[in-house]
Amino acid sequence: MTHLPLARYRYSFRMDAPLRLPPYAGSLLRGQFGAALRRVSCMTGAARCDGCPLRATCPYPAVFEAPAPVTHDMQRFSHIPNPYVIEPPPLGSPPIGAGETLCFNLVLFGHALSHLPLISLALQRAVEQGLGPQRAAGRLARIEVQRRADGAEPAWAEIWQPAAAAIAAHDARFAVAPTxxxxxxxQAQLVFDTPLRLQHQGQPVRPPALTPRKLAADLLRRITLLAEFHAGRPGLIPDAPALVQHATHLGQQLELHWHDWSRYSSRQRQEMTLGGALGSWTLTGELGPLLPWLRLGEWLHVGKNATLGLGRYRLAHPSAAPSDPTPSPC
Structure with a gap:
């Protein structure tokens, strides 16, 4: 059994004004989170992090702009995965009225967990200052952590409410172990609640071209990099190449459709169209070696733009109850 530092938190905000979210709110929430985290973290007031003398110890780049290594045994990286995932309200959520609750999840991995109080303060400030074009403001009402036991329904435990002086102590470990x-x-079915974007040579892979090998390679690569750079666990999956080769022999049934939507990129200052696969992906064959990592993927997501919440799936299998039956319940 391997224990990894990993937790899923649910943030609930009581809105003071009506909020109309975009069709997919992951980009909006990530942008507001990043801007607020930089404001509460920065000690120098520099316009850019590059060249800052405090960059090596600042929480903002460690969480939101993880620097890639100059050299690495695996390959040369332009970037590495960041140690957080925002899980927004479900696609196409209705407007939230004044007095109603905005809920979303945040998954934190590795060293990012040590910054939970600062991250929570950043999220609190972001919503207090207003979300979306209408700048709808709200107040943090509750923070919960997901408690998960294999074979049991997931439960959420409250770890903060406005009267609390600090976030309560809680278990933030995930056990990777075969059952x-x-x-x-x-047989195992992956049900994708948010669009899946696997890429090949910089281009998204459409459903007809998806393969179990591609899924396993991308998922194991993401887990490996997160473990090495954010948890000090290089070589977490020593048999990763063999597992990818093993996935080549699996069968599949694809019931996925392509979904396009637009989002506004604050960095590029323009509307961008993104697409991804939604639906179910059933794998068949000898799945035992992959299942512990597929369960971990329920929390870490898979594919490009995972920090926006894309590539979130539920694993339907007798030994792996879905970790969260609905994308973001209040």
């Missing part, structure tokens, strides 16, 4: 049922598992 007894894994050895004989021959």
């Amino acid at each position: 007894q049922a894994d050895a004989g598992a021959t």
Whole structure:
């Protein structure tokens, strides 16, 4: 059994004004979070992080702009995964009225967990200052952490409310371990709640071209990089190449459709069209070796733009109850 530093938090805000979210709110929430985290973290007031003498110890780049290594045994990286995932309200959520609650999840991995109080303050400030074009403001009402036990329904435990002086102590570990049922598992279904964007040579892979090998390679690569750069666990999956090769022999049934939507990029200052696959992806064959990592992927997501909440799936398998049956319940 391997324990990794990992937790999913649910933030609930009581809105003071009506809020109309975009069709997919992950980009909006990430942009507001990043700007607020920089404001509460920065000690120098520099316009850019590059060249800042405090960059090595500042929480903002460690969480939001993780620097890539100059050299690496695996390959040369232009960037590495950041240690957080924002899980926004479901696609196409209705407007939230004044007095109603905005809920979304935040997954934190590795060293990012040590910055939970600062991250929570940043989210609180971001919503207090207003979201969206209408600058709808709200107040943080509750923080919860997800508690998960294999074979049991997930539960949420409250760890902060406005009267609390600090966030309560809680378990922030995830056990990666095979179950007894894994050895004989021959079928697993991945139900994607948010669009999946696997890429090949910089271009998104459409559903007809998706393969179990591509899924396994992207997921194991993401886990490996997160573990090495954000948890000090290089070589977490020593048999990763063999697992990717093993996935080549799996069968599949694709019931995925392509979904396009537009988002505004603050960095590029323009509307961008993104697309991804929604629906279910059933894998068949000898799945036991992959299942512990597929369960971890329920929390870390898979594919490009995972920090926006894309590539979130639920694993339907007797030994792996879905970690969160609905994308972001209040």
